[in-house]
Amino acid sequence: MFRLSETPIDAVELARELAHTRAGACVTFEGWVRDHNEGRAVLRLGYQAYVPLALAEGERILAEARAKFVVVEAACVHRVGTLEIGELAVWVGVSAAHRGAAFDACRYVIDEVKRRVPIWKNEHYADGESGWLHPDNTPVE
Amino acid sequence: MFRLSETPIDAVELARELAHTRAGACVTFEGWVRDHNEGRAVLRLGYQAYVPLALAEGERILAEARAKFVVVEAACVHRVGTLEIGELAVWVGVSAAHRGAAFDACRYVIDEVKRRVPIWKNEHYADGESGWLHPDNTPVE
Amino acid sequence: MKYRVLYFASLRDRAGIDAEQVESRAGDARGLYTELRARHGFALGEDRLRVAINGAFASWEQPLHDGDEVVFIPPVSGG
Amino acid sequence: MKYRVLYFASLRDRAGIDAEQVESRAGDARGLYTELRARHGFALGEDRLRVAINGAFASWEQPLHDGDEVVFIPPVSGG
Numbered sequence: 001m002f003r004l005s006e007t008p009i010d011a012v013e014l015a016r017e018l019a020h021t022r023a024g025a026c027v028t029f030e031g032w033v034r035d036h037n038e039g040r041a042v043l044r045l046g047y048q049a050y051v052p053l054a055l056a057e058g059e060r061i062l063a064e065a066r067a068k069f070v071v072v073e074a075a076c077v078h079r080v081g082t083l084e085i086g087e088l089a090v091w092v093g094v095s096a097a098h099r100g101a102a103f104d105a106c107r108y109v110i111d112e113v114k115r116r117v118p119i120w121k122n123e124h125y126a127d128g129e130s131g132w133l134h135p136d137n138t139p140v141e
Numbered sequence: 142m143f144r145l146s147e148t149p150i151d152a153v154e155l156a157r158e159l160a161h162t163r164a165g166a167c168v169t170f171e172g173w174v175r176d177h178n179e180g181r182a183v184l185r186l187g188y189q190a191y192v193p194l195a196l197a198e199g200e201r202i203l204a205e206a207r208a209k210f211v212v213v214e215a216a217c218v219h220r221v222g223t224l225e226i227g228e229l230a231v232w233v234g235v236s237a238a239h240r241g242a243a244f245d246a247c248r249y250v251i252d253e254v255k256r257r258v259p260i261w262k263n264e265h266y267a268d269g270e271s272g273w274l275h276p277d278n279t280p281v282e
Numbered sequence: 283m284k285y286r287v288l289y290f291a292s293l294r295d296r297a298g299i300d301a302e303q304v305e306s307r308a309g310d311a312r313g314l315y316t317e318l319r320a321r322h323g324f325a326l327g328e329d330r331l332r333v334a335i336n337g338a339f340a341s342w343e344q345p346l347h348d349g350d351e352v353v354f355i356p357p358v359s360g361g
Numbered sequence: 362m363k364y365r366v367l368y369f370a371s372l373r374d375r376a377g378i379d380a381e382q383v384e385s386r387a388g389d390a391r392g393l394y395t396e397l398r399a400r401h402g403f404a405l406g407e408d409r410l411r412v413a414i415n416g417a418f419a420s421w422e423q424p425l426h427d428g429d430e431v432v433f434i435p436p437v438s439g440g
Contacts, residue, residue: 022175048294190439
């Protein structure tokens, strides 16, 4: 399940859906809005998404994770819109019988989401500027 | 912070303590009691610990993780006593500025806890038997 | 032919619009981007972009049809 | 000398007790374990165990002192 959310992500509710009596391991990743990037003070973020392609690409990544690793459940939710410092921007959760697969699949999903899903982060800086970022967190232009 | 708990672990409360405005990534590992192991149906688990050494070794592992990886917070809580299927047996949480360190430190902590901390798992099977396990989940004797 | 073009991130800022209907003789995304880059002054070259046609990633050379939705995807930065 | 010995996991089950005071002439954990293994019939050999003295991991050869707490650590299985 890959979703985009315009409202705060409920990590507790999401984690509950990963539980299964076959699952012995659960790994979650949470990406939070940091107060700095590349040495600049950040006030808040805005995320834009090309929604239909983001949903399709996100589901494709989860399907790849399920094919590559022996997992029970795998899910990801990404925020869009305006986020304040400390807010949850992206959540990935994977349950599996064994911890190796849970770690590897969780890492795979967040790495691929950041690399491939058409979502763009616009950082608003304390100096009044703002800018769109590359996957490596450097400015686009 | 490494703790042993005789009562259910509150993962939500623990995760809250990892948050920090410097932290952009949070990885958590949860180990749940599975309903099977090595093909045998499991009814419940019992964990024994040599408490003072378990606490000292657990803190040592967290200190190693903080020295090896650039993390903001790292914590682990392990249950002792009797646990039912689906219960949370061990929780590890790491926050960091960047996700690589958070994943690597979380994985390091759970791997070393399972390898080194004097805690023993006794599985109670559906066939009425029970047995102490090795780290690789095979029986001790 | 008429295409619907959506803009995101720095392309949206530069164009000043989220989307537009474009009347063009370009038969593929490469030709269409060349036209639109000249019109809007986009800084990003083709080598920095990916293309999506009707909601799916596509090649720059895939033939376009009347009414297609075309999106030029700047480097993504989710997460 | 008198030592306090704690038992865990399969050693506890075999000994039938959590802990005991042991009067012994063994000067290190190796000698002490040999005695206790014979008395309780422990299946695990030294090569499968670690030793803790007074709450810290120690070598099998570390000299024991009167009143020391000695624990033979079976293969652990937390998590």
